Amino acid sequence: MSSFLFIFAIIMFGAGLYFAFFRWVLRYFDLKNDYYLITNQRIIIAEKSSKDIWKYKKLEEIDQVNIELNNRFFGNIIFGEPENIFGKNDEPFSLFKRRGINFDEDKYVFLSVEHIDEIIPLFEELGLKVNKTFY
Known part of the structure; x- marks a missing residue:
């Protein structure tokens, strides 16, 4: 059960990081081009x-x-x-x-x-x- 929570937390952290940071990095490269x-x-x-x-x-x-x-x-x-x-x-x-x-x-x-x-x-x-x- 704790491994499931750990994997879930990693997935949620990755999704939050994407929406907070990486999405804007990808947008910057699109705008630059x-x-x-x-x-x-x-x-x-x-x-x-x-x-x-x-x-x-x-x-x-x-x-x-x-x-x-x-x-x-x-x-x-x-x-x-x-x-x-x-x-x-x-x-x-x-x-x-x-x-x-x-x-x-x-x-x-x-x-x-x-x-x-x-x-x-x-x-x-x-x-x-x-x-x-x-x-």
């Missing part, structure tokens, strides 16, 4: 080494641009409505048939962007509604 493009027709997320386009979205499909930034103009650019952690009432995982919990990440997002203040006028010139949030 990506680059972002903005054209007059679409936004593009591509891989630096192979030049493959991972995702893109046409500008006419974007109703709003949400920008989360700090006082040094470093942060994230989310195209569309940001995902809410508490989700909606129809989320697959819900608490007491009320609000759900949303584990999805934003699909079209430029993560860890520097000098966002230089990019905001570009979105405004393209006719996109820009919402800024400082953290």
Whole structure:
């Protein structure tokens, strides 16, 4: 019985370590290998080494641009409505048939962007509604 508890504790420790640390390390390497493009027709997320386009979205499909930034103009650019952690009432995982919990990440997002203040006028010139949030 004690060996079962020891194995269970090791598994839980490994899962906690993954969610607390390793997941962000993997995310860092993904971000380091990506680059972002903005054209007059679409936004593009591509891989630096192979030049493959991972995702893109046409500008006419974007109703709003949400920008989360700090006082040094470093942060994230989310195209569309940001995902809410508490989700909606129809989320697959819900608490007491009320609000759900949303584990999805934003699909079209430029993560860890520097000098966002230089990019905001570009979105405004393209006719996109820009919402800024400082953290």
